[in-house]
Amino acid sequence: MTSFIGHDKAQRIFRQSFDKGTLHHAWILAGPKGIGKAGFAKQAAQFLLDSGDRSPPAGENFELNENSQSAKLLSARSHPDFRLVQRGGKTDKEEKRAREEGAHALEEHELKRNISIHQIRNLQSLFSTQASISTYRVVVIDAIDDLERGGANALLKNLEEPPKNTIFLLVSHAPERLLPTIRSRCQLLRFDSLDDEQMRTVLMAKAPNLDTAELEALITAGEGAPGRSLQYIHTGLAELEKLARAILETGDPDNKVKNELAKKLSLKAATTRYQAFLSRAPSIMAQHIKSSGDKRSIQAIQLWQEASELAIMATPKALDNQAVIFRLCSLMGSLAQQDHRA
Numbered sequence: 192m193t194s195f196i197g198h199d200k201a202q203r204i205f206r207q208s209f210d211k212g213t214l215h216h217a218w219i220l221a222g223p224k225g226i227g228k229a230g231f232a233k234q235a236a237q238f239l240l241d242s243g244d245r246s247p248p249a250g251e252n253f254e255l256n257e258n259s260q261s262a263k264l265l266s267a268r269s270h271p272d273f274r275l276v277q278r279g280g281k282t283d284k285e286e287k288r289a290r291e292e293g294a295h296a297l298e299e300h301e302l303k304r305n306i307s308i309h310q311i312r313n314l315q316s317l318f319s320t321q322a323s324i325s326t327y328r329v330v331v332i333d334a335i336d337d338l339e340r341g342g343a344n345a346l347l348k349n350l351e352e353p354p355k356n357t358i359f360l361l362v363s364h365a366p367e368r369l370l371p372t373i374r375s376r377c378q379l380l381r382f383d384s385l386d387d388e389q390m391r392t393v394l395m396a397k398a399p400n401l402d403t404a405e406l407e408a409l410i411t412a413g414e415g416a417p418g419r420s421l422q423y424i425h426t427g428l429a430e431l432e433k434l435a436r437a438i439l440e441t442g443d444p445d446n447k448v449k450n451e452l453a454k455k456l457s458l459k460a461a462t463t464r465y466q467a468f469l470s471r472a473p474s475i476m477a478q479h480i481k482s483s484g485d486k487r488s489i490q491a492i493q494l495w496q497e498a499s500e501l502a503i504m505a506t507p508k509a510l511d512n513q514a515v516i517f518r519l520c521s522l523m524g525s526l527a528q529q530d531h532r533a
Contacts, residue, residue, distance in 0.1 A: 334363055470502065
């Protein structure tokens with residue numbers, strides 16, 4: 192038997208609704224990206240698909256059977272009463288891989304920009320018949336934020352007149368941006384950040400060979416969202432964070448650390464580490480400013496804003512990697528100098 196790690200409140204609300212027979216037909220799973228909403232949707236889907244075979248164990252969690260028929264069919268991507276809707280691949284080859292392995296197997300640039308209206312219309316084949324082997328039919332859309340306008344309107348028709356025994360689990364990173372008509376027909380289920388111990392448990396399960404320094408660096412980088420941490424696996428994040436924080440502590444007046452980072456991360460083989468540093472540098476600066484208390488200032492915020500803008504635009508504008516890293520490190524050095532003057 193397995194249970195979902197963290198988000199006990201969300202599990203409790205969902206279980207209570209199920210146990211009372213008041214399960215809403217559509218749920219918006221809302222929270223920051225990488226926090227575990229899609230994992231919750233997968234667990235909830237199996238819980239519902241299993242429920243026709245047996246009475247769920249008493250309690251407030253899912254407590255799933257890894258060897259159930261539903262678990263095996265979901266793992267094989269062949270459960271007749273389940274649909275997962277995600278962005279597809281841009282090319283036929285990438286689309287085939289997305290269907291076989293899941294959209295998570297593709298890089299961002301390999302995915303289409305939106306979930307199309309065609310994908311939503313394809314759900315009608317699921318709704319046109321009775322559930323095949325389960326009591327429920329379950330549709331997971333990950334993420335509903337990616338729906339094009341036509342797709343959102345098509346989905347709305349299903350939410351207004353929901354097919355019998357069909358549950359929609361709609362993953363959303365920004366529910367406030369969804370159509371009000373969609374929000375009004377769904378029950379909102381919010382997800383909070385995991386604590387450090389829960390993060391540690393998830394990361395050790397996903398990557399059991401991490402050393403202590405790397406594990407702790409990933410926990411810090413994730414800020415309560417394990418999915419965010421996992422994108423930094425195999426980047427040597429602990430070393431990058433150590434060097435960045437050295438600049439914030441000393442200012443790196445002789446540019447030794449800046450030059451070291453710029454040279455290391457500008458190599459072609461270091462692309463993944465370069466992207467990790469682009470993502471982390473503004474966050475490290477923000478954490479430093481927040482922890483500085485009375486030393487925070489408008490100038491510090493401006494340095495962080497410049498770093499954030501540079502990190503966002505570096506890849507789309509194909510800026511020189513070495514120059515970008517050196518500039519980011521220089522902004523960190525300026526932040527350190529402000530601390531020393533305060």
